[in-house]
């Protein structure tokens with residue numbers, strides 16, 4: 710059974726105190742998660758220890774890093790390695806968010822290196838893929854996403870591919886208030902699963918959680934998550950609002 714996941718991406722938001730309160734408020738709602746349902750908070754690096762201690766006594770709640778560097782260690786001032794995250798017990802890391810691709814020049818090849826390091830240090834990568842608007846407008850989104858998967862993931866063994874979480878995030882839907890329709894999301898998620906299946910077989914592909922990201926909110930989470938190949942969401946803006954995010958968590962199937 711694939712895991713159903715509500716993943717919050719705080720990005721570069723919240724002071725330390727606001728972040729602590731946000732976590733406290735969400736955890737104190739005591740949302741009854743079923744086995745196989747997870748909530749993950751991708752918090753800024755300096756808040757990882759606080760976040761880890763907040764979720765320490767919870768089952769099914771975890772923290773994640775939003776990024777890590779693509780080199781193992783060394784003279785890379787200001788960067789954080791997968792090994793450092795591992796040494797802090799961080800179980801998840803977002804890799805290849807479109808903002809990192811766009812503003813920090815992260816290529817599919819660099820992302821492949823990050824994926825390798827995460828897996829080496831027992832961190833589950835949440836690998837983001839998704840097309841920009843002009844690609845969607847010309848109907849080439851399937852090929853575009855297939856290339857992202859191929860160039861960053863297809864060097865992995867079947868066993869390693871199965872350790873990933875994928876997040877499909879159409880760039881035109883991130884932070885824009887414009888959500889993909891449930892038909893568009895399901896179509897792309899089925900395509901991603903088919904592409905993965907072509908590489909590592911249906912058995913492995915069927916076990917990989919594929920999250921949808923792009924203006925998920927309380928009002929649309931239920932419909933999106935009910936799609937057969939949508940296994941939850943990666944949520945930016947709405948994850949900063951207690952009531953919104955609680956409803957999103959409750960919408961997991």
Ligand code: PEP
Nearest residue numbers: 883884922923924945946
């Ligand atoms: C994201 O940051 O991954 C995201 C999907 O943002 P938003 O939910 O705000 O569109």
